[in-house]
Amino acid sequence: MQEFSRHCKHPVTHLALSGGIGGAKLSLGLEHVIKSPKLMIAGNTGDDFRHLGLYISPDLDTLMYTLSGRSDPERGWGLANETWSFMDTIKEIGGETWFQLGDRDLATHVERTHRLNQGEKLSAITSMLCRKYKIEAQIIPATDDLLQTIVETNEGVLSFQHYFVRKQCKPTIISLKFNGSEKAKPCIGLEQVLNSSKLETIIICPSNPFLSIDPILSVKGIKEGLKKSRAKVIAVSPIVGGIAVKGPTANNLRDLGYPVSALAVAKYYSSFIDGFILDKRDEDDASRIESLGVKVCLEDTIMIDLKSKIRLARRVLDFSKSI
Amino acid sequence: MQEFSRHCKHPVTHLALSGGIGGAKLSLGLEHVIKSPKLMIAGNTGDDFRHLGLYISPDLDTLMYTLSGRSDPERGWGLANETWSFMDTIKEIGGETWFQLGDRDLATHVERTHRLNQGEKLSAITSMLCRKYKIEAQIIPATDDLLQTIVETNEGVLSFQHYFVRKQCKPTIISLKFNGSEKAKPCIGLEQVLNSSKLETIIICPSNPFLSIDPILSVKGIKEGLKKSRAKVIAVSPIVGGIAVKGPTANNLRDLGYPVSALAVAKYYSSFIDGFILDKRDEDDASRIESLGVKVCLEDTIMIDLKSKIRLARRVLDFSKSI
Numbered sequence: 001m002q003e004f005s006r007h008c009k010h011p012v013t014h015l016a017l018s019g020g021i022g023g024a025k026l027s028l029g030l031e032h033v034i035k036s037p038k039l040m041i042a043g044n045t046g047d048d049f050r051h052l053g054l055y056i057s058p059d060l061d062t063l064m065y066t067l068s069g070r071s072d073p074e075r076g077w078g079l080a081n082e083t084w085s086f087m088d089t090i091k092e093i094g095g096e097t098w099f100q101l102g103d104r105d106l107a108t109h110v111e112r113t114h115r116l117n118q119g120e121k122l123s124a125i126t127s128m129l130c131r132k133y134k135i136e137a138q139i140i141p142a143t144d145d146l147l148q149t150i151v152e153t154n155e156g157v158l159s160f161q162h163y164f165v166r167k168q169c170k171p172t173i174i175s176l177k178f179n180g181s182e183k184a185k186p187c188i189g190l191e192q193v194l195n196s197s198k199l200e201t202i203i204i205c206p207s208n209p210f211l212s213i214d215p216i217l218s219v220k221g222i223k224e225g226l227k228k229s230r231a232k233v234i235a236v237s238p239i240v241g242g243i244a245v246k247g248p249t250a251n252n253l254r255d256l257g258y259p260v261s262a263l264a265v266a267k268y269y270s271s272f273i274d275g276f277i278l279d280k281r282d283e284d285d286a287s288r289i290e291s292l293g294v295k296v297c298l299e300d301t302i303m304i305d306l307k308s309k310i311r312l313a314r315r316v317l318d319f320s321k322s323i
Numbered sequence: 324m325q326e327f328s329r330h331c332k333h334p335v336t337h338l339a340l341s342g343g344i345g346g347a348k349l350s351l352g353l354e355h356v357i358k359s360p361k362l363m364i365a366g367n368t369g370d371d372f373r374h375l376g377l378y379i380s381p382d383l384d385t386l387m388y389t390l391s392g393r394s395d396p397e398r399g400w401g402l403a404n405e406t407w408s409f410m411d412t413i414k415e416i417g418g419e420t421w422f423q424l425g426d427r428d429l430a431t432h433v434e435r436t437h438r439l440n441q442g443e444k445l446s447a448i449t450s451m452l453c454r455k456y457k458i459e460a461q462i463i464p465a466t467d468d469l470l471q472t473i474v475e476t477n478e479g480v481l482s483f484q485h486y487f488v489r490k491q492c493k494p495t496i497i498s499l500k501f502n503g504s505e506k507a508k509p510c511i512g513l514e515q516v517l518n519s520s521k522l523e524t525i526i527i528c529p530s531n532p533f534l535s536i537d538p539i540l541s542v543k544g545i546k547e548g549l550k551k552s553r554a555k556v557i558a559v560s561p562i563v564g565g566i567a568v569k570g571p572t573a574n575n576l577r578d579l580g581y582p583v584s585a586l587a588v589a590k591y592y593s594s595f596i597d598g599f600i601l602d603k604r605d606e607d608d609a610s611r612i613e614s615l616g617v618k619v620c621l622e623d624t625i626m627i628d629l630k631s632k633i634r635l636a637r638r639v640l641d642f643s644k645s646i
Binding site for chain 2: 052053054079082083085086087088089090092093094095102103104106107108110111113114117128129132133
């Protein structure tokens with residue numbers, strides 16, 4: 001009950017829901033501003049999969065590597081100062097090479113898989129890794145239970161990583177399914193936080209609404225928790241200037257029949273958010289978002305460096321207090 | 324049935340039983356002389372264990388790495404041009420570090436573990452790895468079944484790697500046990516070869532009699548196969564000048580109540596060998612070994628370079644033909 005004891009000592013005041021790269025950028029800003037376990041970041045686990053027998057959790061890893069200052073700034077995923085001897089050799093012996101695994105990154109996967117196979121929970125393992133990586137915030141998986149994003153596309157039904165990495169998001173999405181979501185429960189620390197009176201703000205990071213945030217919200221009780229919580233729920237737009245900052249968000253909106261706009265994302269979230277951080281470039285959407293009953297805060301949301309991440313994080317917290 | 328088809332096309336004429344480093348040296352010499360799948364090398368699997376959830380087979384790996392010219396000449400184990408990013412990171416996250424795993428070496432363990440967990444046999448996986456590594460000889464595990472060397476010592480009962488790596492062979496051995504040996508069967512390719520009329524020579528490599536050769540012989544039918552086979556059985560002494568060339572053989576002889584001598588090893592093997600390659604430095608033992616009914620061949624058995632490995636291998640084959 002690591003999470004529980006940390007939670008008791010430091011009641012969580014801020015909860016972020018996050019996918020990978022974009023969410024991790026804002027989470028890093030939040031970590032710098034809050035600097036304590038009072039910040040909890042619930043990561044998407046719908047992308048998790050077993051590869052070469054290893055349990056890989058791309059979003060939790062991106063969060064951990066980013067918040068510990070170890071992520072590779074060029075690639076956007078994996079660790080800095082990475083080496084690739086393992087992949088070179090896997091290629092030589094005819095193993096699968098479509099998913100890149102760095103030598104340092106492998107330590108996370110091997111240790112985690114070993115512990116999972118011995119019966120430890122993903123949340124406890126993530127908590128242990130965060131301690132080792134000296135991360136002050138609490139990173140947890142949205143759920144310790146099975147949750148698998150399945151992508152129905154014009155090229156057939158694909159597991160998430162097959163769509164995302166192997167097919168490079170090229171197929172057109174028809175629908176999404178989160179296997180296991182009917183049974184999955186929020187992990188224990190997250191459930192406590194959602195019910196806590198100390199929680200002030202819930203931040204929906206600028207992650208992909210369909211591929212990163214929806215899997216989290218598909219876990220029993222999380223969406224309801226957001227609605228019931230006394231905390232302010234603030235979403236940060238993943239759409240800037242009418243396009244996605246990174247990844248397939250724009251294509252996904254189009255595929256699923258939505259306009260590619262910040263407004264469309266705000267509408268999609270409108271039943272459970274109180275505020276929406278809109279990029280200044282999308283100012284035209286502001287009044288229509290407000291007419292949904294959602295407060296709007298205009299801001300430059302592009303996070304090119306640590307300074308801009310911290311600035312956006314502060315803005316999110318100030319905005320939350322103001323509404 | 325990879326081994327089977329290879330065996331049919333190239334009936335095995337020479338079978339070597341081998342442990343790790345010493346056995347791999349002679350096996351490399353034999354590979355250079357025979358240059359075909361007519362050479363089969365049955366490796367000890369009593370040292371195999373799971374570490375961090377990965378199935379590790381130290382003797383098979385040493386054989387594969389040595390015969391493919393990839394072994395590290397300095398360390399004596401593992402791969403040349405190895406990198407250590409994985410171990411550095413495992414240390415950082417508090418994982419077990421007493422057993423070193425190089426980044427390239429990890430590819431073997433991850434791929435093998437993955438295939439074993441999917442139900443492939445160790446022999447088939449080893450055969451696939453040998454093809455990828457372009458090894459002409461057939462390296463196979465003595466058995467596909469569970470076999471675990473357990474070492475009863477003055478410091479308690481230890482699994483093999485705990486005795487060998489963690490405790491650096493320092494505890495005194497009281498007795499040895501090979502868990503699973505009552506049920507383990509020779510792997511299918513080995514069983515066929517032992518029964519084959521084409522088999523000319525069986526070579527007991529200069530490996531540790533107790534820790535490397537005995538586990539192989541403990542597998543049901545192998546020792547009997549050696550006795551029944553029409554092939555000549557030739558052992559190469561692991562004792563040179565009254566001491567062990569490498570590893571704990573001398574200490575093991577002493578612990579188990581034997582004199583530390585080539586004669587003691589020849590005696591230990593005498594019920595199933597036809598000939599014994601004795602190092603010239605131990606010439607004094609020759610007549611006493613011959614009085615056991617075992618032919619003796621004197622030779623410089625120290626294998627310092629490829630040339631001396633090939634020379635010793637030729638000598639073994641010539642000696643076998645001569646008796």
